[in-house]
Amino acid sequence: MQNSYDFSPTLRSPSVSPTRLGQGRTRPGVMVPASTSLGSLPTPSPSDENVPPSKTDDYASSSLAYDLIRYTPAPTVILDASLLVRHVSDSYVTASGARDRDQLLGRHADIIFDSNFTIPAFTAAGKAVKAARNTAQLQQVKVVTDTVSAWHMRAIPIIRHESLRCIQMEFLDVTEEHQRQLELRERSYQNETFRILVETVKDYAIFMLDPTGHVATWNAGAQRFKGYTPLEIIGKHFSTFYSQEDRDKDKPARELRDALRDGRCEDEGWRFRKDGSKFWANVVITPVYKEGVLLGFSKVTRDLTERRKTEKSLIAAYEEASKLKSEFLANMSHEIRTPMHGMLSALTLLLDTKLDSNQREITHIVQESGDVLLQLINDILDYEKLASGSFSITHDIISVAGIIQSVVRAHQACHRPEVTMEIFLDEKLPRSAEGDSLRYRQIVQNLLSNATKFTETGYIRILARLQSEDHENFTILTEVVDTGIGIPAGGSNTLFTPFTQFDNSATKRYKGTGLGLSISKSLAELMGGNIGFHPNPEGRGSVFWFTAKLKKCKQLKALDALQENMQELKLPAPTLVNPMETLKALAASKRLLLAEDNLINRKVMLRMLAGLGFEKVDTAIDGKEAVTKALQEPAPYDLILMDVNMPIQDGVSATKELRAKGLQVPIVAMTANALKGQAESYIAKGMSGYIAKPVDRNLLVELLLGYLQRKSPG
Amino acid sequence: MSASDDKSGDIMSIPGAEDQIDPATFEQILEMDDDDAEREFSKSIVYDFFGQADTTFKKMDKELEKKEDKYLKELSELGHFLKGSSATLGLTKVKDSCEKIQHYGQLKDDSGTKDITEEQAQEKLGTIIKQAKTEFKEVKEILKEFYKDDDA
Numbered sequence: 001m002q003n004s005y006d007f008s009p010t011l012r013s014p015s016v017s018p019t020r021l022g023q024g025r026t027r028p029g030v031m032v033p034a035s036t037s038l039g040s041l042p043t044p045s046p047s048d049e050n051v052p053p054s055k056t057d058d059y060a061s062s063s064l065a066y067d068l069i070r071y072t073p074a075p076t077v078i079l080d081a082s083l084l085v086r087h088v089s090d091s092y093v094t095a096s097g098a099r100d101r102d103q104l105l106g107r108h109a110d111i112i113f114d115s116n117f118t119i120p121a122f123t124a125a126g127k128a129v130k131a132a133r134n135t136a137q138l139q140q141v142k143v144v145t146d147t148v149s150a151w152h153m154r155a156i157p158i159i160r161h162e163s164l165r166c167i168q169m170e171f172l173d174v175t176e177e178h179q180r181q182l183e184l185r186e187r188s189y190q191n192e193t194f195r196i197l198v199e200t201v202k203d204y205a206i207f208m209l210d211p212t213g214h215v216a217t218w219n220a221g222a223q224r225f226k227g228y229t230p231l232e233i234i235g236k237h238f239s240t241f242y243s244q245e246d247r248d249k250d251k252p253a254r255e256l257r258d259a260l261r262d263g264r265c266e267d268e269g270w271r272f273r274k275d276g277s278k279f280w281a282n283v284v285i286t287p288v289y290k291e292g293v294l295l296g297f298s299k300v301t302r303d304l305t306e307r308r309k310t311e312k313s314l315i316a317a318y319e320e321a322s323k324l325k326s327e328f329l330a331n332m333s334h335e336i337r338t339p340m341h342g343m344l345s346a347l348t349l350l351l352d353t354k355l356d357s358n359q360r361e362i363t364h365i366v367q368e369s370g371d372v373l374l375q376l377i378n379d380i381l382d383y384e385k386l387a388s389g390s391f392s393i394t395h396d397i398i399s400v401a402g403i404i405q406s407v408v409r410a411h412q413a414c415h416r417p418e419v420t421m422e423i424f425l426d427e428k429l430p431r432s433a434e435g436d437s438l439r440y441r442q443i444v445q446n447l448l449s450n451a452t453k454f455t456e457t458g459y460i461r462i463l464a465r466l467q468s469e470d471h472e473n474f475t476i477l478t479e480v481v482d483t484g485i486g487i488p489a490g491g492s493n494t495l496f497t498p499f500t501q502f503d504n505s506a507t508k509r510y511k512g513t514g515l516g517l518s519i520s521k522s523l524a525e526l527m528g529g530n531i532g533f534h535p536n537p538e539g540r541g542s543v544f545w546f547t548a549k550l551k552k553c554k555q556l557k558a559l560d561a562l563q564e565n566m567q568e569l570k571l572p573a574p575t576l577v578n579p580m581e582t583l584k585a586l587a588a589s590k591r592l593l594l595a596e597d598n599l600i601n602r603k604v605m606l607r608m609l610a611g612l613g614f615e616k617v618d619t620a621i622d623g624k625e626a627v628t629k630a631l632q633e634p635a636p637y638d639l640i641l642m643d644v645n646m647p648i649q650d651g652v653s654a655t656k657e658l659r660a661k662g663l664q665v666p667i668v669a670m671t672a673n674a675l676k677g678q679a680e681s682y683i684a685k686g687m688s689g690y691i692a693k694p695v696d697r698n699l700l701v702e703l704l705l706g707y708l709q710r711k712s713p714g
Numbered sequence: 715m716s717a718s719d720d721k722s723g724d725i726m727s728i729p730g731a732e733d734q735i736d737p738a739t740f741e742q743i744l745e746m747d748d749d750d751a752e753r754e755f756s757k758s759i760v761y762d763f764f765g766q767a768d769t770t771f772k773k774m775d776k777e778l779e780k781k782e783d784k785y786l787k788e789l790s791e792l793g794h795f796l797k798g799s800s801a802t803l804g805l806t807k808v809k810d811s812c813e814k815i816q817h818y819g820q821l822k823d824d825s826g827t828k829d830i831t832e833e834q835a836q837e838k839l840g841t842i843i844k845q846a847k848t849e850f851k852e853v854k855e856i857l858k859e860f861y862k863d864d865d866a
Binding site: 645 | 739742743745746755758759762763766791794795798799801802803804822823825827828829
């Protein structure tokens, strides 16, 4: 930085024309300039007015002037009117770096204010002195040098009787003060900048709260976000911005407490504007202290509504993609499964034929591989269904003990002889409850097949007990304990993550998709339960457990429920139109096929149908005959009543065949096994409806009417 | 549709009938008769059933005795078969026992939920077939009395 000059005539003495006043110098070496009178500088008394320069030596070493000039700590030079140095203070000698005062005395200002000396900015000093002489006014100059030292110079013209007697030059080192000033200026500049910055920022609401949470300052961003003008909001409590719900939960106060405790509190949530609309905000509250005293809290709020919207749309896009993937996989698995089933059933047939041992062995290999492949496809299908949320749990009658026994029986064959398999069943287990037996079985099967897969010696125990019970549900805890290879420490986190297996080495010893446990987890959760793992407390091996909620059966047997339904159905018999009469009117023109193997039932049904006005009823004594008769051309029947259990070909398979061959007429299943789930499964297999045995006439009337009327309206 | 207005006598008034017969189901069969005095149809059905039951029980005995290949399956099917007709007639006790035969033949317990061993099944089958026969005999007497038939 260049030296800066600050000439500021601060003192005005009566205007004096520049005059040459200098009196020659006295003896060199003697520091007594006769011409200078310093003793009475401030107020020249009237009596002094015409007194010529004192003859006495004012500058005797004992005089006040001597002390003033010689010993002043402010480096001082006294120049006469011709700008020759008359006196210098010791401090000046030191400060200027002159070797001694003789170098200075008697010299012209131009010479001593040369840059040879250490006091900088002599150019400025020279100018000041000249200005003082020429203007007879006090000159003050502040000089800041390149070396960041600062000097305050005063050139004081001493004038007596309108003539310049001398010029007193003072050089004050103000470097420190200058630095302080600079810092101060910098600071105030910063403060101001910050204030403006905060006030004008529009993308953030930045404001201060007092220690009790009342709004103390308000910036443009805050006004923009929240809609309040400073006047409206300052002094109000900041909980104004929160929802009623948050206020009820005392969230605002809690946030202040958290901020005090942790030094900061960040929150994301809905905040409310003046007009009642809300925005998604990120809020940071920081306590502000000054010298250990809490001044209040700074609160910075960002409007994340847009970002949240973007995030949401991103998530939605991701979910959509994931759903498509799931659907694709599910479809593919499903598509693959169908030919797979065909292949496997063909293999079973093949195995029943005469094969030599070599062929048999190969066929077995094909069958085994096919089974594994099918299991894999089923796993993927299940997993994708679970992932896409399209998986539902059905409620049929479930017997935990029965399922466990049957699963264990299925595994008896495949566990090693060195492994004992034990079942422990709680006596309190419900004999029957409502639940999805298929899915419960699936979990047990999964856990058990894992246990057999990984256990080479020791035991596999399966335990089931009633964990808890309320008036609606049983909670069943099922555990599979083994002495197998166990789970490595740290591995338990990823156990239930899809597609993970511990043994991922190239020489994988154990096959599988790594989906089993993850599927089991989802299934357990669907059944209102949970799944988990802990190491076998007896040392080696693992314990896998899961819980499932089963609904209590309202009836002892589903059959009872069904019969009850029938009773209920009987009640609204006297309707406006007598359904039996309606059916009778319709029946004469309708042809039925009754497939029933039991003579007695056949007779009774025929009689019942005849009683209802059906004149043309054919019978078939098994499914095969039913198929043959039903497929005659032209299609002879308007409806088929099909017993489910029949020799040679059962009703379900006959129905499947008929449907596969394009037969459209209603087929009604007749069954004594009218358990809830089964009835539905008949419908799934192509039946149009079902009726429980023994067949109730009224129910039959309704059912037949439903199908036959539907077929020929009016 | 109650059975009580039956002129030819209420089967439910015969001692033991209450245990053995479901009135609503049996009534339905009776309603199929053209003539309430003759009861030609229902009688023929009931007597058909007597014959069917006799044959079936004989088959069961044979299966249980010989224990040939798939005898359990056979027994289960026989049980199911007789269950069908006894249910149609409303012969509750026989029907229930036949259902058990059906379950045991499938190596299941009474309710068809829990698994049982083959040994258990054999034992249970022996007992239940015997029981079914007794029940059949009892209900046969009731029915015969109802149809006022003293011979056979």
